[in-house]
Amino acid sequence: MGKPQSQAEMMEKLVSLSKRRGFIFPGSEIYGGLANTWDYGPLGAQLKKNLKDHWWKTFVQQRADMVGIDGGILMNPKIWEASGHVETFHDPLVECKVCHKRFRADHLLSVKGIEPQGVHVSPQIEHRAACPDCDGELTPPRAFNLMFKTFIGPAEDSTDAVYLRPETAQAIFVNFMNVLNTTRKRLPFGIAQIGKAFRNEITPGNFTFRTLEFEQMEVEYFVEPSTWETAFEGWAAFMEVWARTIGIDARRLHRLEVLGDDLAHYSKRTIDFEFDFPFGRSELWGLAYRTDFDLTNHAKHSGERLEYTDASDQSKKFVPHVVEPSLGVDRTMLAVLLSAYDEEALEGGDTRVVLRFTPELAPFKAAVLPLSKKPELAEPSRALYERLLKRFPVDYDETQSIGKRYRRQDEIGTPYCLTFDFDSLIDGAVTVRDRDSMKQERVKIEDLENYLETAL
């Protein structure tokens, strides 16, 4: 086993494999693309679905203290006033007076080794930075709101303006009473959601790391105010265990305590879980203690009471506090792909590329490979393939040599190859080849469902 040396080269290889094998395509490609948008191809869509299903199973279904919702992308714009996003969800934008390129002021400072002080970088940026492209003079920074705006109805009137949600969290807060009243959950309990969010980023990039639209898997976990630290530590550990379960390389995952001005406007404590991406150590997930900020503000702005009544003492009403594990689907998938990618030196100087996905995440669980295209092998192989499809996502491949087909399945992370050969017609068995060990064994065709069920 050996990872490729250069990180830039590693990223290039992954982007190229993703395109070539149908994991991730550049968005709107036949029209010249649309910067920082990506489409998931057949294998990417299946991998992404497996990832989300695994998250839902682990974070919602298997926990008695969790329920899920699926909120709308368009919401009453007053929600974003209450949440603070209209007021404070800004990036500091500077523009080059010569070439008119736009940059984030805090990023320009970081490049120069200056620690940006939150979004208030004006005094810092002056006289310290020039355009990184042409060395031209920069405008003073201005606050640029990251929310995408659109309009309901035919008139593009500001009274009809709505935003595409910049986070999924708010749908959970505004439905807090609905969920409480319909589920009769007692504290501590959480509400989870998977869904798209949108941010008009000035400097997106690094493949699917930072994109204009992305998918989040979020939990808002409601607690009695005095118990938030226990919940916070519990979720931090839970998230790290999940990272290992889905095959994220633990050596590349790090906790970062977010301090002072870098904390979001709603948070009293935040941990960033950072991952060593090829382009540097960057945020993968977040865990934030949001206090009662959101429920209190929504109560104030909506005029509704958003309170919890103690089960043992009906006179005791209070606003729960919130701990929020927030995970990006696209970033998690990128970290899974990077952790899974391996180049293994073989005897004879050959190298094979293997995506070492966990069986639960692998897009295909197995591939049926007839040794020859001759109908006497292809026909029963095809029948076997269609039979297995009823139980598992399975691939079928009859082109080129069996060695090449093994490599192709290794490269997309298929855990098992099932080779149907001439002996199969006599012994009613196929050769099962393990992706990681490359060991082979004969398994009866009639037992394959049970075999795969146990092995996966």
Ligand SMILES: [Zn+2]
């Ligand atoms: Zn310039």
